[in-house]
Amino acid sequence: MPDFTKIFEYISENEYPFITRLAEAVAIPSVSGESERREDVVKMGTWLSEQLTKAGATDVELKPLGKEDNGLDLPPVVVGRWGTDEKKKTVLIYGHYDVQPAQRSDGWWSKPFKLAIDGDRLIGRGSTDDKGPVCGWLNVLDAHREAGVEIPVNLVFCFEGMEESGSIGLDDLIKREADGYFKGVDAVCISDNYWLGTKYPVVTYGVRGVSYYEVAVEGPKADLHSGLFGGIVYEPLTDLVHVFSQLVTPQGEILIPGLQDMVAPLTDKEDKLYDTLHFDLSELEENVGAKTVLQDSIKKAMQARWREPSLSLHGIEGAFAETGAKTVIPHKVIGKFSIRTVPNIEPRKLDEIVFDHVKKSFAKLNSKNKMEVSLVHDGDYWVTDPHGWSYTAAVKATKEVYGVEPDLTREGGSIPITLSFQNNLNAPVVLLPMGRGDDGAHSTNEKLNLTNFIKGSQTLAAYLHYLAE
Amino acid sequence: MPDFTKIFEYISENEYPFITRLAEAVAIPSVSGESERREDVVKMGTWLSEQLTKAGATDVELKPLGKEDNGLDLPPVVVGRWGTDEKKKTVLIYGHYDVQPAQRSDGWWSKPFKLAIDGDRLIGRGSTDDKGPVCGWLNVLDAHREAGVEIPVNLVFCFEGMEESGSIGLDDLIKREADGYFKGVDAVCISDNYWLGTKYPVVTYGVRGVSYYEVAVEGPKADLHSGLFGGIVYEPLTDLVHVFSQLVTPQGEILIPGLQDMVAPLTDKEDKLYDTLHFDLSELEENVGAKTVLQDSIKKAMQARWREPSLSLHGIEGAFAETGAKTVIPHKVIGKFSIRTVPNIEPRKLDEIVFDHVKKSFAKLNSKNKMEVSLVHDGDYWVTDPHGWSYTAAVKATKEVYGVEPDLTREGGSIPITLSFQNNLNAPVVLLPMGRGDDGAHSTNEKLNLTNFIKGSQTLAAYLHYLAE
Ligand SMILES: [Zn+2]
Ligand SMILES: [Zn+2]
Ligand SMILES: [Zn+2]
Ligand SMILES: [Zn+2]
Incomplete structure (x- = not known):
């Protein structure tokens, strides 16, 4: 088992600089769905590329994607590398730096583009979707660099600025760079979904x-x-x-x-995965806000949502x-x-x-x-093997940090880019979320718990080490 | 049979002054549904009261209706009389001086509030709904006064300014004035609907x-x-x-x-009324703009629309x-x-x-x-006896002017005020329309044919004479 002491310590002792960096990211209103904000989206891409460079990434580039139908330039994809050791595995890290629209008048208690801290909650547009997880990777780079610990895999970053607006252009870029910038990728890690509930970590193996x-x-x-x-x-x-x-x-x-x-028929093995979920009907009813769930057990309800x-x-x-x-x-x-x-x-x-x-x-x-x-x-739907090597590394990392076996989940909604990575790079994809089920990703008062920001960053770090085992 | 020669001649020889007066009316954009036009609606009421006085009406008043929910003053109801001879029957004449909204940009070929003349068509908002018919009554007064012919009935005018916005306040006024200003009314005539088609006059005995x-x-x-x-x-x-x-x-x-x-079951007598309608399926399909009529005969279609x-x-x-x-x-x-x-x-x-x-x-x-x-x-629906005395007068008048038996029609849509007059004044109501089925009352390029304006005015005049028979 790898020794995470130095890495984990560095991360947990640097809450404030990490929060400060996240606040900088949130302050740039990179709303991809509003054309008048397009400049801010580009600004956010530039900021991110500078952060990667500062953290020690190499070959950092802003890959242009051409124009949108409305004539606007698409925001660039920010790419970069960490390590090029041919003996190591190479992991592609995906995230997005654009966000959903947000206006104070929608019902935000604080300014949506100014990170507010309320106890454990970091409140702001993009805090959990997806600037928090993206900053999480920067935290991981800082921790290894400053603690003097080698990252046992090569990293390739791929951060897009159009995810909230249909990821226009990204699929083509992945195809184009499959034998170029993304050549040799062995696994893909996406941190852009959420825990099932609020208390229990998960690793995700499928989407509808x-x-x-x-x-x-x-x-x-x-x-x-x-x-x-x-x-x-x-x-x-x-x-x-x-x-x-x-x-x-x-x-x-x-x-x-x-x-x-x-x-597909439900196998016994798959059916068993639903027996140990840390989520119950009353939590689901709370999400719905009414006792109008169709199923009478959480197992049946989650099977309906996922499979x-x-x-x-x-x-x-x-x-x-x-x-x-x-x-x-x-x-x-x-x-x-x-x-x-x-x-x-x-x-x-x-x-x-x-x-x-x-x-x-x-x-x-x-x-x-x-x-x-x-x-x-x-x-299309996407499902991966929850017992594959990359997935197993994510499960081990989560257990290492949170001290419990994570729930193995799927998502009811689609994440189309998952499939594009898997098919074009011929590499297993794992969804390793940072935030909780109540973060309100596309809603007012979007938040990320500081606990999740810190433990989530530790989890991402640990994942890289377990991958190399 | 009354001698209409002088009256009809006066009307047909005064096209230009009548058109000029209608143009003045159309020029006041009395849109009751737009609060910023409320002043214009009031201006139109004042204009109409002045026209009535000038024509020789007496007791002309602007009856206030109080305030709308939004705090705006409701436009007044313009009332007036012509004659108070107790030996004569008394007819209440209803019309409305407000109009639907209209903007050039909706697709009007000419300015909606400037009456345009295109051959036989007088084009402008309110030309047919309902300023044309209201002006028709002024034409009738002028004709009798100038030709020196006595009107054989007493007239009571009731012109409202909120018809296109739900006739707010009118029902209460009718109740209030049933034993006041409207005391002794024997019949009510409303000219605010349309022919079935474009060639054949109608008199209307019901609405759904x-x-x-x-x-x-x-x-x-x-x-x-x-x-x-x-x-x-x-x-x-x-x-x-x-x-x-x-x-x-x-x-x-x-x-x-x-x-x-x-x-109500269909009686043979009522059924027969549908045999002689001057309207056919292809005209109806033209109104619909598609061959998607449910019935296979115009008789069945009109029964479906009306009864x-x-x-x-x-x-x-x-x-x-x-x-x-x-x-x-x-x-x-x-x-x-x-x-x-x-x-x-x-x-x-x-x-x-x-x-x-x-x-x-x-x-x-x-x-x-x-x-x-x-x-x-x-x-509620409203149906009157198409063989009653007031209705018969309207039929005779129409036949006198147009030389044909009018179609006896109903309307598919509701005209709630009809029932209010009938019930509160305990008097038969007749709907005696002036315009054609293609006038486009609430549409762009609303028009009234000059022919209908002139013959319609003659019809209204003749109606008063047949009423007194
Ligand atoms: Zn996202
Ligand atoms: Zn999102
Ligand atoms: Zn009308
Ligand atoms: Zn109307």
Whole structure:
């Protein structure tokens, strides 16, 4: 077992400089989704590249990604290295330096871009998603450099600035650099998700995919007055509601024939992983804010979240959506729904059975309106072996720091870039989160616990050492 | 038969002064729905009272209606008289001097508040709704005064300035003045609707009512991410879609038990009224802009519009309604629908069966979400006897001017004030429209044909004479 004493001590004794650096990062409002903030996103990329260089990284570069559709320059991907020893394994470290939008008026108790400290909580936009974890890696570099401990693997950094806006350009860059900057990568570590609850650390081995669909129903050439036309025309919204009612039951059962057949059967081994989760129904109900969970055990609920498909109706474009009472017959409505995908749902096969089912449902209505169903976007699921070597290193590191076996979790939401790294670099990916389940990543008063910042940094450090074992 | 020669001649020979007066009226942008235009609405009321006085009306007053909820003064109701001969019948003339909003940028070819003349078309906001008909009555007064012909009935004018904004305050005023200013009214004439098509005059004997409902379904305390919560919570939008699908079929069949039982049976006499309508399916399809009419004959379509209930779904508040793809599970959705009512649907009984049906439909879903159904507003239907004395006068007048038997029509939409006059003044109401079905009352490029302005004014004049027969 590696000796972590010096590393861990350095990290736990340097809370204040680490907090100061995180505060600097939070102070740059690098909101990738707001074009007027694009300069700040670029500024944040530059700041990060300078930090890497200062910490001792080499070959630090800002890789341009070209332009966005709106004409704006995409923020660059910040890359860098630590070590080039051919005898060592090479780990790619991914993170993102852009953040979600935030305004005081959304309900923040403090200024979102000024890190506030409230007891153990470091509050600010990006504190947990994903500036905290990115700074965690800087902490790791500082600790090894200052404590004079060698990092037993080579590191390649890859920090993007468009994650919150669809990671535009990153997939292409990974493909392009697979035999270039990223050549020789043996494993990938992503710290951009969260613990299941608030007390127990986790290591994550899978995410669901998502396929997002639209159903457009169109009839009259313009919106009609229901007094004049109610009862004498086929109404697009009525048709859409009937089609939607044929997609999923209130109990969450998906009514698309053939879908459930594609879902991988639950093995005993996998089933057992759900027996030891440190999370319970009441915590889940607290997240929901109501006792409206479909399942009667946390095991079944987490299986539904992580390894079963689900279908959610999101809304309708073109219908009356305001407060008040408008007597309109909308002439064209676009219903939106998505399906969360899991092994072994094949996206193109899914599209086929979705389209087929929607078309048949609509045909049964005998309506004279026109219907079109289409895929808006999709991202595949990802699952790795929770007993593989890189994953095992992450589990050991977490246990080393927190003193308990971490929960082995998946995520219900998709992280598309995970799959891109795995496929293009042909390397196992592990998701090793730093923050807690209640951090409120995309919400108001986003926070990262100082405990998690410090122990999380120690965990990242330990992971590198266990990787080399 | 009265001799209309002098009256009709005066009207047809004074196109230009009449157009000039209508242009003056259109030039005042009396938009009741825009608070910053409230002064213009009041200005228009003053202008109208001055025109009435100038024409020879007496007791002209601006009756205040108090304040709107937003603190703005309501525009006054302009009242006036012509004649107080106790041996004559007394007719109340209703019209409104406010208009719908209009902006050049909405797609008007000319300035909306500057009357444009394009061949036979007088184009401008309010030209047909309802400044044209209101000016028509001024034309009638001028014609009688200048031609030296006595009006054989007493007139009471009642012109409001809030019709396009819910006629706030008018119902109370009618009640208040039933034994005051409006005492002794024998009949009411409203010219504020339209021909069925573009070629054939109509007289209107009924309107449908409307009852507007909301169904609110609520579960989680805030919107959820479908990646995290898809498949593990009862989703309010799914529930609502299932409830909505139990309200009406794509063929327009209302699924609420007991509703159809309340609908008055179609008598042979009433059925025959639909045989002679000068309107056809292709014109109706042109209005719709698509071949998506439910019925295969115009007779059945018009019966559906005028004498059958209909149920339209309008939209959903709280769900995702924008362009694009958002993976949200809305935590609270409010579905909106309304039912058009006809004889003999009793509104309170309707509420009862609607609430009952919605509650039962929701209960069948076995959802843990909460559902509430409520009435937002309602207005009763109105039907008068198309063979009554006031109505017969309107039919004769129309035939006199246009040389054909008018179509006897109803309106699919509601005109709540009709019922208020009938009930509070205990007098028959007739709807005697001036404009055509394609005038675009609430639309861009609203117009009134000059032919209709002139012949319509002649019709209003003739109506007064036939009333006295
Ligand atoms: Zn993130
Ligand atoms: Zn994020
Ligand atoms: Zn009107
Ligand atoms: Zn109107």
